[in-house]
Amino acid sequence: MDKVIMIVGPTAVGKSALGIDLAKQFNGEIISGDSMQIFRHLDIGTAKVLPGEMQGVPHHLLNIRNPDEKFSAHDFQQAAGNLVRKITARGHVPIIVGGTGFYLRMFLLGWQLGTERQSNHITDGLNDEAAWQKLNIADPAAAAKIPVANRRRVERALAVIAETGQLFSDQGDDLTPAYDACVIGLNTERQQLYARINARVDQMIAQGLEKEARWLYAQGGADWPAGKGIGYREWWPYFTGQASLPATVDRIKADSRHYAKRQLTYFRHQLPVHWFNLLENPAEENKIKLLVASLLTR
Structure with missing residues (x-):
């Protein structure tokens, strides 16, 4: 059974950074487990890891679909499974990083x-x-x-x-996992998490999220799969004059916070997660690395 590291948790909690750290130490390659980061041209609103931020670590399942194309949980299961086999055959460690819970559960249990x-x-x-x-x-x-x-x-x-x-x-509950997996969950105290989400949205605005969303809207993206995502769908009333800019930004923040809450509920009940709070206790990364090492040597 192939070994897999999975890093899950709500948005804005540091999953991408941990994935890169673990990949560098354990000779890993990262597979994105995010249903929005698959889309080309949409970098800011999806918080996509850009080439200059990858630190030489291979990343997969980024920019593999146009915004008008679908990518189902079944597609993810097949694509991620193929990548796990190829990465393992190269003698590397597959590390799945993302927050799309249904994709990850379906992959792990082989539905x-x-x-x-x-x-x-x-x-x-x-x-x-x-x-x-x-x-x-x-x-x-x-x-x-x-x-x-x-x-x-x-x-x-x-x-x-x-x-x-x-x-x-x-x-689900009585199914044998399809992979020998170590599922690492990142979280932090709720108020700190929400503050980080709000700050991330402000950063996205400063980086040009409105321009990115306008491009998507001009292409007809309001009716596309990508146009249903948080960070994009909230702009449509603003572009048609039905909402103000401050209200639009507030709606993105609120939707992002609500999504984080749903993510946590899903992961707590649907995946066998080892939880850590690296934002308040950075030294816990050493415990994570020991956990990963124990998986890779068993």
């Missing part, structure tokens, strides 16, 4: 959700409410955890049931 094409067609002709009701009849426990408006998750859950004959809600 078989079918192809994007299968998922897309399983609810043809149904509106969101009818599609959700179909899932509610088939698997009430899964439906209770998936909002009616989350069409993609509803379709994936139905695809799992159709393909495997098992309930989507049964997928």
